[in-house]
Amino acid sequence: MIKIVIIGSGNVAQHLIMAFAKSKEIVVSQVFSRRKETINHLIDSKKITADFNDLAEADLYIISVSDDAISEVSSQLAFENRLVVHTSGSVAIDSLDSKNRKGVFYPLQTFSKNKAVDFSTIPICLESENESDYELLEKVAQSISKNTYKINGDQRKSLHVAAVFVNNFVNHLYHIGNEICIENKVSFDVLKPLILETANKVLSLSPKDAQTGPAIRNDKHTIEAHLDFLTNENQATLYKLLTQSIQKNGKEL
Amino acid sequence: MIKIVIIGSGNVAQHLIMAFAKSKEIVVSQVFSRRKETINHLIDSKKITADFNDLAEADLYIISVSDDAISEVSSQLAFENRLVVHTSGSVAIDSLDSKNRKGVFYPLQTFSKNKAVDFSTIPICLESENESDYELLEKVAQSISKNTYKINGDQRKSLHVAAVFVNNFVNHLYHIGNEICIENKVSFDVLKPLILETANKVLSLSPKDAQTGPAIRNDKHTIEAHLDFLTNENQATLYKLLTQSIQKNGKEL
Structure with missing residues (x-):
């Protein structure tokens, strides 16, 4: 099983939690959120934390917060050399703090709170610094979507x-x-x-x-x-x- | 059976011929076209005429030509007091020659030559000068579409x-x-x-x-x-x- 920690509890984070819940190869072992009430219908509340120092060890950390907060959040992580990605279409990979291995996991779709989406048709655009990280990201993306693309920052x-x-x-x-x-x-x-x-x-x-x-x-x-x-x-x-x-x-x- | 004559052989006329062919209450008894080759795969070639004086008697004449030609075509019809409609979204009902009873039969959809459409979902906007003509137009429209609307000229x-x-x-x-x-x-x-x-x-x-x-x-x-x-x-x-x-x-x- 691939262990994922999701940081954030907005629209995209919520849709990712729901999509990964159906995957057999992925487990969301923890979600970071300061607003527990927004996601406790989606995941066991014991898996929710609001403390950066409490983050569990995982194969992949997905930062899904507003564009402006990505850099700051990535620098607050209390560990090093793990794989950390964001989900934004407009933020550069290098906005992530370089103490960890960087990547991007960008689902290109419009998400509404009150409208379910079929994640299997959503294109997921992937970017990473090295090939083995890319393979992991692709495996994670393919577990929830049929359409994954290798897309560089300019694209x-x-x-x-x-x-x-x-x-x-x-x-x-x-x-x-x-x-x-x-x-x-x-x-x-x-x-x-x-x-x-x-x-x-x-x-x-x-x-x-x-x-x-x-x-x-x-x-x-x-x-x-x-x-x-x-x-x-x-x-x-x-x-x-x-x-x-x-x-x-x-x-x- | 309601008898219809279609005047014109462009995109909309062709889609109408195809849609009416499936209807059990409507028969397209004739099509006026100067370009016989554009429609002879859709209808028996004996039913195609290029002579205004040769138009058959019918319950309804549908003029489906370019907006600029509607007025001129309606004035060339060699009969009086029959129901004549056009299929345009932007031409006023009064552009039709007043020697015949006027109406509008406007299918609101985008038609391409090489793409089939499901006519049953296309809204058809209807207008006429009197109630009995409206009833006929509605019957004709409902024979090919689930969505018919009474829409005046401004609407x-x-x-x-x-x-x-x-x-x-x-x-x-x-x-x-x-x-x-x-x-x-x-x-x-x-x-x-x-x-x-x-x-x-x-x-x-x-x-x-x-x-x-x-x-x-x-x-x-x-x-x-x-x-x-x-x-x-x-x-x-x-x-x-x-x-x-x-x-x-x-x-x-």
């Missing part, structure tokens, strides 16, 4: 930025669609099949080939009608800029 | 604008994500589970509640790191504007 940074576009920004466009529906007394439900199909389409078509709509057709009449319709200035500004961006891109073909 | 216009945001613009953000992956030699596949989960999330959560990421957290450190990373000016401009838009919106809470 991980690029994935994190790309993820902001395809997740955070996309969700904001859903929000604007919802706002327009509310303002015009139409149910947002009417748009949901379109939202799903738009996502499903790029599983098999490249987004460039999947592009449709007035911008790529350069249908000036429709674009003007839409801009007339959008009295909300913020919505109109986004409409213009995204239309221009689609058209610029079309020309690069 | 349809708003749905069309909202659809540009949640479909065309969202797809463009997928494209930018893909570009970033290509530039940094990472597979776009890594992002696909995230894309699907982001879409699935808003089926049960409102987009406002589903919003995550550096913008809504006002995580200035990460936002600056991302802007440093984005050397492509167009990508950086979109990143800034979408970040500002998310933050403005958060404040309205």
Whole structure:
């Protein structure tokens, strides 16, 4: 059995605890948390500690705290030369204190407190300083997911930025669609099949080939009608800029 | 049996021909097309005509041509007082020639030539001038879809604008994500589970509640790191504007 200690009790930490609970090769032997109440429904409370000096010996320490706290937490660990990883998409491997062996274990997904996720489909991006540590990380990742990737620091940074576009920004466009529906007394439900199909389409078509709509057709009449319709200035500004961006891109073909 | 004549042979017309072929209450008795070769794999070629004077008598005429051509096509019909509808999200019902009874039959979905769609889940937005025509349109729509909606002209216009945001613009953000992956030699596949989960999330959560990421957290450190990373000016401009838009919106809470 591979022994893991998880440091942190936020969204990602909680989903990891649940995912490892189903694995036969992994045991979460301890969780560090100052907020015991957030996780005592997920793990035996005797396994929870709030004292860095009390951390058990393990094969792997997963620091899953806010980006800003990773460096500080890693320097507070009271041991040396063990394998310590963080779970962040945007923090460099070298932010971890160098008294331990460093690595990254980044599950690229959006986690919500109230929504279960199927961890087996989540890509896990792995990085380490040496090959034997990488093998351990890969074994741990493969015990909970079918999709593991060797990703270096620069690639991980690029994935994190790309993820902001395809997740955070996309969700904001859903929000604007919802706002327009509310303002015009139409149910947002009417748009949901379109939202799903738009996502499903790029599983098999490249987004460039999947592009449709007035911008790529350069249908000036429709674009003007839409801009007339959008009295909300913020919505109109986004409409213009995204239309221009689609058209610029079309020309690069 | 309800007899339908479809005028046009583009993407939407083709998908309608296929959907009605499975319906037991509807028969497509004729299709008008000047490009016979685009549809003769879908329907008996004897049912295809390219002559407006040759159009058969039917309960419903569906004009499914480009937005700009709808008005002109409707005025070329050589009969009067029959039910004639178009399939556009952005064209007013009154663009149809008033010698016939007018209506709208707008399937809100993105149609690609090479990708089959399950019509049963596609919302169909209906509008007509009188109640008995509406009942017929509803019967026709329900024979191919579970989701039919009574939507007036203004509501349809708003749905069309909202659809540009949640479909065309969202797809463009997928494209930018893909570009970033290509530039940094990472597979776009890594992002696909995230894309699907982001879409699935808003089926049960409102987009406002589903919003995550550096913008809504006002995580200035990460936002600056991302802007440093984005050397492509167009990508950086979109990143800034979408970040500002998310933050403005958060404040309205």
